[in-house]
Amino acid sequence: MDPILVGIAGLVLILVLMSQRVPVAMAMMVVGFIGLVVLNSWQSALATLVTETWSTLIFYELMVIPFFVLMGNVASMCGMSRDLYGAANAWVGWMRGGLAHGTVLGCTGFAALSGSSVASALTIGRVALPEMKRYGYDRRLAAGAVAAGGTLGILIPPSTGFVIYAILTEESIGRLFLAGVIPGILLAGMFMLTIFIQVAFKPEIGPAARRYTWREQRIALGRAMSILFIIFVSIGGIYGGVFTPVEAAAVGAVLAVFFALLRKRFSPGIVHSVLLNTVNTSVMIYFIIIGAAIFSPFLALTQIPDSLAAALTGYDLGPVTLLFIVLIAFIALGTFLDGFAMMVLILPIVLPIIEQSQVPAFLELRPDSSDFNVWFGVIMVIILEMALISPPVGMNVFVVKGVAPDVPMRDIYIGILPFWIAMMICLVILVAFPQISLFLPNTMLN
Numbered sequence: 001m002d003p004i005l006v007g008i009a010g011l012v013l014i015l016v017l018m019s020q021r022v023p024v025a026m027a028m029m030v031v032g033f034i035g036l037v038v039l040n041s042w043q044s045a046l047a048t049l050v051t052e053t054w055s056t057l058i059f060y061e062l063m064v065i066p067f068f069v070l071m072g073n074v075a076s077m078c079g080m081s082r083d084l085y086g087a088a089n090a091w092v093g094w095m096r097g098g099l100a101h102g103t104v105l106g107c108t109g110f111a112a113l114s115g116s117s118v119a120s121a122l123t124i125g126r127v128a129l130p131e132m133k134r135y136g137y138d139r140r141l142a143a144g145a146v147a148a149g150g151t152l153g154i155l156i157p158p159s160t161g162f163v164i165y166a167i168l169t170e171e172s173i174g175r176l177f178l179a180g181v182i183p184g185i186l187l188a189g190m191f192m193l194t195i196f197i198q199v200a201f202k203p204e205i206g207p208a209a210r211r212y213t214w215r216e217q218r219i220a221l222g223r224a225m226s227i228l229f230i231i232f233v234s235i236g237g238i239y240g241g242v243f244t245p246v247e248a249a250a251v252g253a254v255l256a257v258f259f260a261l262l263r264k265r266f267s268p269g270i271v272h273s274v275l276l277n278t279v280n281t282s283v284m285i286y287f288i289i290i291g292a293a294i295f296s297p298f299l300a301l302t303q304i305p306d307s308l309a310a311a312l313t314g315y316d317l318g319p320v321t322l323l324f325i326v327l328i329a330f331i332a333l334g335t336f337l338d339g340f341a342m343m344v345l346i347l348p349i350v351l352p353i354i355e356q357s358q359v360p361a362f363l364e365l366r367p368d369s370s371d372f373n374v375w376f377g378v379i380m381v382i383i384l385e386m387a388l389i390s391p392p393v394g395m396n397v398f399v400v401k402g403v404a405p406d407v408p409m410r411d412i413y414i415g416i417l418p419f420w421i422a423m424m425i426c427l428v429i430l431v432a433f434p435q436i437s438l439f440l441p442n443t444m445l446n
Contacts, residue, residue, distance in 0.1 A: 003039055007302025010035045014345065024341040025284075028291035035298035052293035056286065060246065061166075061173055066282040067249030068158040071234075072114030073274045073281075074256040075227060078265040081123045083223040084109045089131070090212040090220035097199035097206030099135060100145040101192050103128040107149030108156060108188045109224075112231040113252070115158040116281070117388050121150025121396045125403040131209075138205035139407045141198060144415030146403070147396040148191055148423075151385035154339075156184035157235055158249060160285055161381045164340060167289050168296075168347055171373045173245045174238055178440040179374045180381065181235070183430055187382070190422040198418060226259040239440065292344040305352045319362035323431065326350055327383070334387025339395075342387065343380060351376065363434050371438050378430060378437040386423050389416045 010031045017027040029049075036045035056062065075081055088102035088109070095101070106124045114120055125146040132142040154161035157177035166173045199206040212220070234252035237243035243251060260266050299305065317325070330350075333342050354360070354376070365372040388396045397412055430436055 003302045004304060004307060006035060006038055007299065007304040010298065010302070011345070018337075018341065023287070024344070025287040025291035028288075028295040028344065032291070032295035032298040036294075036301070039298065039301045048294055048297055052297075053290050056290045056293055059167075062163070062286070062289070064158065064173060064245045064249045065160065065163055065285050066278060067246070067253045068113075068115045069281045070274065070278045071230070071249065071253040071256045072110075072116065072119055073277050074253070074260050075110070075113045075230075076119065076123045077270050077274055078256075078260040078263065080113075080224075080227050080256075080259070081106070081110050082127050083220075084227050085124055085127045087220040087224035089209070090217045093209040094211035096203055096208050097141075097195045099128065099132045099137060099209055100141055100195045100199075100206055103132070103142075103145045104149040104152075104188055104191045104195070107146075107152050108184070109227060109231070111152040111154075111156040111184070112158075112235060113227065113256070114153055115160045115163075117151045117153035117385065118395055118399055120153035121146055121399045122403065124149065125400060129400075129404045133404075135209050136207050138202075138415075139404070140411045140415030141195070141205050142415070143400045143404065143407050143412040144417075144419050145191070145195060147389050147394075147400045147412065147416050148419030149188075150396050150399065151388045151423075152184055152188060154384060154388075155180050155187060155378075155381050157181060157238075158245070158252075159381065161339070161343070161384050162377060164285070164289060164292075164343060165347070165377045165380060168292060168344065169351065169373050169377070171370065171377065175370060175374050175441040176377050177235070177245060178239060179378050179437045181440055182436055183378050183382065183426070186429070186436065187385075187423065187426045190426050191419055194418045194422045226263075230255045230259070239443075288340055288344060295344070296348055299348055305349045308349060308353055317357075319358040322354070322357050323359050323362075326354060327379070327427070327431075330380075330383045331386060331390075334383060335390045337387070339384035339387040343384065347380065363431075365434060371434075371442070374441055375430075375434045375437050379427065382423060382427050382430070386420060386427075389420060 014027045014031050018024055033045050033049055036048055085102060085106035088105035089099060092098045092101045092105065103124060106128065107120050110120050110124055128146055129142055157180050159177065159180055162176040162180060163173060165171065166176050195206065230252050233255060234248040237251065238245055238248045330342065330346065333346065360372050365375060388394050391413055397409070397416065400412055401407065401409060
């Protein structure tokens with residue numbers, strides 16, 4: 001049987017299974033296993049299932065996931081995230097659109113603890129949306145700020161998106177984490193600029209909240225110092241070469257538990273919820289990685305990546321045209337595919353095509369260097385962020401709807417649109433200037 005036809009049938013089957021609400025990890029595992037049986041043998045398929053599952057479970061660097069997830073859950077359930085938003089609100093809430101700015105700042109800070117976009121949008125949204133409603137903010141602006149700000153959770157380290165990308169490409173998790181810092185700050189700044197522009201044209205959509213006194217601002221900032229200290233130690237430790245990513249995650253988790261105990265905010269119920277949520281999230285991510293590890297050998301046997309690369313090379317597309325086609329295709333797929341599903345399914349097909357093209361040379365990056373993979377990882381994660389707020393399956397949209405059920409879906413999507421455009425502009429900037437992403441990783445190595 002023609003391997004390419006088997007591969008196409010496998011991809012179609014995965015889409016069918018996902019349309020029937022089969023988890024993407026299970027869909028990849030089933031299709032990958034069946035495909036290996038068809039193209040190779042039962043023995044090969046069983047060996048791949050066992051070895052890939054075991055190697056994933058014992059892979060040391062993946063320990064970064066449960067530690068960072070634990071850190072984020074402790075910060076969320078013990079009220080540290082509320083303190084973070086309170087500090088941002090105290091310092092910028094007095095200006096027009098200030099509560100929306102504070103929401104973005106709160107999401108930025110919490111992103112450096114949770115590594116999850118959904119967790120960031122849910123945690124900050126529960127605090128920010130009622131506050132903005134109380135001050136008469138336009139519900140479109142409020143919903144857009146929470147949904148878009150939450151997406152920073154998978155760009156600013158620690159990021160589950162970068163961890164999965166690192167596993168798929170065998171890239172350094174530490175380099176990817178550092179590569180996301182400046183683009184994350186850039187994107188947060190663009191979100192705040194988007195809010196500023198909207199409020200400048202329509203001041204009534206973002207009225208100013210009360211002005212805090214200097215003493216109140218200092219007290220609010222003091223309450224948030226525990227989170228800022230954890231971020232400084234864990235992320236700063238990676239940059240300074242003091243910790244590996246796994247060590248930084250462990251230190252961050254221990255510090256989060258320490259501050260929760262110091263504040264006397266731990267209870268048996270909270271401990272149970274923290275541990276249960278940490279296990280659920282970690283198992284889900286591990287399951288996705290195992291599914292991708294079983295699906296990838298099947299995809300390689302189908303020869304689809306090599307065939308597509310040869311076909312596109314034959315068309316002699318210029319680097320700009322090829323990169324434009326790839327990015328638009330990813331953005332379009334993000335409107336109906338889950339972000340992580342899109343990464344694990346499409347990245348193994350697309351990345352070899354770009355590596356064999358003139359795109360790396362056009363960007364002045366060697367295709368065989370770590371720099372190219374790190375830069376493309378940042379681009380990939382930003383596209384995943386866009387998928388999180390793209391209709392009809394944008395996960396953060398449904399998170400906002402769950403927190404604010406009185407806001408119609410139509411208003412949420414309208415509110416998101418300016419922030420989606422800001423993401424697109426940020427993507428163009430990072431494509432035009434790849435060194436923005438590479439500055440910190442290369443500084444660390446030096």
